[in-house]
Amino acid sequence: MKFSSSLKFNAVAEWWDEYIAYDTLKKTIYQLEKQQQAPNGVDVYSDLEANETSALVGGSTSATDGIFVPLLDRELKKINLFYESQEEELNRELEELEALVHRQEAGGFDEYYADEDDDRDSDEDSVSRSREPPANRRRRASAARSPRNVSSQPSEFAIPEEPRRERGYSMSSDENNGEMEASTVTLGGTATKRALGRIATRVRKMSLSESTPSATSPTEATSIWNAHTNFAYDTRLLFKRRITTLYVAFTSLRSYVEVNYSGFRKILKKYDKITYNSLKDRYVHDVVELAYPFTAQAKDKINERIARLTDLYAKCCTHGDIHIAKQQLKLHQREKVAWERDTVWRQMIGRERRGEAGDASKAGATLVHEPEPALLILGRFRLTKRILWLLLSLAIFLTMLNVQIVSVDEANRCLAILVFCTVLWASEAIPLFVTSLLVPLLVVCLRVIRNSESQAGLSAPDATKYIFSVMFSPTIMLLIGGFTISSGLSKTNIDRVLITRVLSLAGSKPRTVLLAFMCVSCFASMWISNVAAPTLCFTLIKPILRTLPPKSAFAPCLILGIALAANIGGQSSPISSPQNLIALQEMDPALDWGKWFAVALPVSAISILLIWGLLLASYRPARSPDGEGDIEIRTIRPTQEPFTGKQYWVTFVCLVTIALWCVAHSLESVFGDMGVIALIPIIAFFGTGILKKDDFEQFAWTIVFLAMGGIALGKSVVSSGLLEVWDGLIRDMVDGFSLYTVVLILSPVVLVISTFISHTIASVLLVPIAAEVGSSLEGNPKNLLIFITALICSAGMGMPVSGFPNQTAAQQENDLGELYLTNVDFLKNGVPASILATLVVSTLGFVLMKVVGV
Structure with missing residues (x-):
């Protein structure tokens, strides 16, 4: 795949205008190529911002460098500004998310099972409500769950749509269409935080009144992160979505840097090849790698933020298991990448390659796969399940070839091939179609095919013609x-x-x-x-x-x-x-x-x-x-x-x-x-x-x-x-x-x-x-x-x-x-x-x- 298509394939759709303008720079290179071949050498400059000047890298006085370097500088400045703004925004969101997690834990676990009214509107009113008949309490709880009383309040916790339906929320179509997504978190001032307290209290009370007998009690759970009440479920769901969204954003920002770095290297390689210059190494080492997004300091920062998010996810969603947290977060990242590749860029890449919408159904093939777990590790050798089955099938095959099970030699060798392929197919030690391709190789080399009339074994050329003629039927x-x-x-x-x-x-x-x-x-x-x-x-x-x-x-x-x-x-x-x-x-x-x-x-x-x-x-x-x-x-x-x-x-x-x-x-x-x-x-x-x-x-x-x-x-x-x-x-x-x-x-x-x-x-x-x-x-x-x-x-x-x-x-x-x-x-x-x-x-x-x- 050409890099221009690969760039679109790997880019984040919403950030497309912030990537290196690879196609524009490539067109400029082709114009410069024409300029070098023009007899007078002055006709093309008017189209290439000839009025702009720049300090040339390494003191080069090349005319083409004088036109191309300012364009690269402009792209690098755009990328630098965008990266810094995104990094600042994501860092702020991460700090606010960590503060939310700490605040959630600061109140203590017992409060999720308390029957107090944290609104403190009226202690007497709380007592009177607790003495109401059950029917009145249900009507009052239903009213409290109404979107007019809950969803309309600005809150740091947007109640997910699914739990609302589960607990009987009723909402009109207008209210439903205007409802925030469950992953959205509105961070505001004092009024928002006060609203949070009131809403969280009501949700906790509803969770208590509607929890099943099997719900986790304070003696069974140690924190909200392993409780089984509805409120705990809502809270974990909200934090899971928020953390995964932020994790994907950070990894996308890291990928943004990598893609743009590749873009600079590719476009400079093309420039040097077409214009016969040597700008690539000097510009990459002296300019690109010194820009903030491409420095080791920036990479360390973003990796540290991703590690903090992994720790938060482990705390909130996987009971402290870092390994599972990493696996699940990587899975969310891969799904996001695959979805964007398959959905957002399908028609764009197809139009460029074939003139109409194409099929990117194999996008996921480029994703990184986790290595197969090893059953035994001896130095550099890793014994996996696939290798074990492969060795076992080979042992069975060699044994059967040397043991006369069937009186006819060709039939005996064919039985060995049959058992060998059956074990490989059943275990999938190697891809299924590769096992199928072994069949003609083995039956020809082991002289399995016989003449239908004389019953004598066919020679290798005749056996080859026969086996391939029946394969493509x-x-x-x-x-x-x-x-x-x-x-x-x-x-x-x-x-x-x-x-x-x-x-x-x-x-x-x-x-x-x-x-x-x-x-x-x-x-x-x-x-x-x-x-x-x-x-x-x-x-x-x-x-x-x-x-x-x-x-x-x-x-x-x-x-x-x-x-x-x-x-x-x-x-x-x-x-x-x-x-x-x-x-x-x-x-x-x-x-x-x-x-x-x-x-x-x-x-x-x-x-x-x-x-x-x-x-x-x-x-x-x-x-x-x-x-x-x-x-x-x-x-x-x-x-x-x-x-x-x-x-x-x-x-x-x-x-x-x-x-x-x-x-x-x-x-x-x-x-x-x-x-x-x-x-x-x-x-x-x-x-x-x-x-x-x-x-x-x-x-x-x-x-x-x-x-x-x-x-x-x-x-x-x-x-x-x-x-x-x-x-x-x-x-x-x-x-x-x-x-x-x-x-x-x-x-x-x-x-x-x-x-x-x-x-x-x-x-x-x-x-x-x-x-x-x-x-x-x-x-x-x-x-x-x-x-x-x-x-x-x-x-x-x-x-x-x-x-x-x-x-x-x-x-x-x-x-x-x-x-x-x-x-x-x-x-x-x-x-x-x-x-x-x-x-x-x-x-x-x-x-x-x-x-x-x-």
């Missing part, structure tokens, strides 16, 4: 066509338009909203993959989650429902997940899309309804946390933009392609295979400019190579004779069993394996076995068992690691950095959901497969 082309459709729908915003319009009809009832989101997640997973669909849905539900009361059961219920539905969507269409394409590759004859939909759609619909009922019974999401009444959900607003011609074109091409896939068998004489039909959207979208070269580069090529490696391994198992060895064992195992009995035996095996390893890897390992089992049964129900195996692979969703939708859901957290879901949520709901989906496949799915003639 029509199925892989079908996968790439699916990526093209997904990218086209996302690039033209069709997916978001359709989804928001459907969700706008869901209303405000929790059970209806939950079902709508589950259906949308399932449907989106059919066409834009079950990797992108849950991510899109989690983005859409954030406004809903922000308006829910704290600890509402609807939040984890909705997140888990979207993830489970996305897994179910992975079985609904042939291109929704790689395991379906691997199954199609093994089927003979290949199954057309019409029969796939005839089975998968009813199975998915019934599974979604059963899982929806399970989540409603488990979470009871309609009930408010305090048990008083039901909650209402904020309605999703549909996008108002009408469909454009480009969107109609993308929709038309997608529908035509899907229709052709559904009747592919009837058109074999025209197209030959569904992989050829997959070329239609590729040509239509890339040929008309809807998708660009960069979009093609951003396809999930790791998944493509993962599928290719799986296909290569499956063909190697057949060619080496290993499948023939298995054939006898499998025939003995299923001898005397009916087809449905075999289905009932196979289903739980597939479910357990796909729960603990990748769904795609599970299909790579299990589909060949299912094919061989089917070939051993009467009537050769090979396709049926392959179909059932592929559908159940998507139903393995009982653990947080079971598929990408579950992994994404497990990472969702609230404003306090607390995860919405725990392992208990997955065990309590994901495991039963997996069992229900598997039962639907093995019963209803089996019947439908027999009906359509699979």
Whole structure:
């Protein structure tokens, strides 16, 4: 990426005008280059502020230096002034924040449980209020909680919106729109501090009157930072937001200095290269590095402020644990950077690079990742979990190569490769696609491929031609066509338009909203993959989650429902997940899309309804946390933009392609295979400019190579004779069993394996076995068992690691950095959901497969 784009990519959006004017300086350099080549050398100066003079660095008398150095001086002065003003403002905010923390602790912990009226308006009035009937006290507390009595007062503590709703605050739309954000802190004079005392007292009294029996008592807690009352929760939330906001501001200021320093070095390097000068080293060392923002003193100051903020965060939010405080603050910083890169600068960078909005979805790839924890450290050697698994897999591989387990040499070596790759795939010791790329290397070098007629091992050149010919099959082309459709729908915003319009009809009832989101997640997973669909849905539900009361059961219920539905969507269409394409590759004859939909759609619909009922019974999401009444959900607003011609074109091409896939068998004489039909959207979208070269580069090529490696391994198992060895064992195992009995035996095996390893890897390992089992049964129900195996692979969703939708859901957290879901949520709901989906496949799915003639 060019530095001009990198500058925009790494800059803070609000400070953009305060960064070095890199593009302007670059244009000046090009003008100076023209001036050097002009015959008279005087025509360009009028455009370059020739009337300005400056003391040249190092006494240089170069004409170009005399023009360029004043421009650099002006940029350096701008950066210096902005940095000093920002540093002063942030330092003041930090001191005020520290004062607030100390003031919060100065009153002593007992006051948070006291029944005194700190307003001291009237002791007698306080006593009389305490003797009021409960109904009167509730009415008086309700009045005290009204925004007219609380929000309208200028306060250092803005009460967060979520706790207000939780404790029954009612606010009009005008008041809500004008309400300060929870992270805002208004620092003022004596009147503000007095208002703080009155409001804090009222909140403490409300917290006492409404705290649950399990709330922490003075004997159980030592400070407000570990208490469990509503007031303590509000206070920690406020300070958490304030500290994280200030932490991000300080780290952004530090990044501002680093980016500008790189900017000076880059622009001076370009200047020296184009104008044949040597200004860079002199100007950087003698001017830039002596300016205040770039000095060691300034860097030490900002690092010291960041350390103080970390200590405050540890005190207020992590019970004094500095390590956890650093991790959480860095996570907030990374989320801020990723959000700005993905949201603010996406269109700007895209226009510069391609002439229209681009896709910066890989922004997070440049972020710094925490190193993997070491199990053992010996000097410079760090034994991590990945290295341990890699060493173990290599040991197993070498052992199996030297032990004759199978009588046929090629089959024995193929078994060693199969076990080696299985361990690597299951442990993810190296990236999954890298393991797949090992397959052709190993099967060629170890002479695994045999001639189908003579059964003699193929030479390395012949084995290479064979293995690469089967790796890039029509199925892989079908996968790439699916990526093209997904990218086209996302690039033209069709997916978001359709989804928001459907969700706008869901209303405000929790059970209806939950079902709508589950259906949308399932449907989106059919066409834009079950990797992108849950991510899109989690983005859409954030406004809903922000308006829910704290600890509402609807939040984890909705997140888990979207993830489970996305897994179910992975079985609904042939291109929704790689395991379906691997199954199609093994089927003979290949199954057309019409029969796939005839089975998968009813199975998915019934599974979604059963899982929806399970989540409603488990979470009871309609009930408010305090048990008083039901909650209402904020309605999703549909996008108002009408469909454009480009969107109609993308929709038309997608529908035509899907229709052709559904009747592919009837058109074999025209197209030959569904992989050829997959070329239609590729040509239509890339040929008309809807998708660009960069979009093609951003396809999930790791998944493509993962599928290719799986296909290569499956063909190697057949060619080496290993499948023939298995054939006898499998025939003995299923001898005397009916087809449905075999289905009932196979289903739980597939479910357990796909729960603990990748769904795609599970299909790579299990589909060949299912094919061989089917070939051993009467009537050769090979396709049926392959179909059932592929559908159940998507139903393995009982653990947080079971598929990408579950992994994404497990990472969702609230404003306090607390995860919405725990392992208990997955065990309590994901495991039963997996069992229900598997039962639907093995019963209803089996019947439908027999009906359509699979």
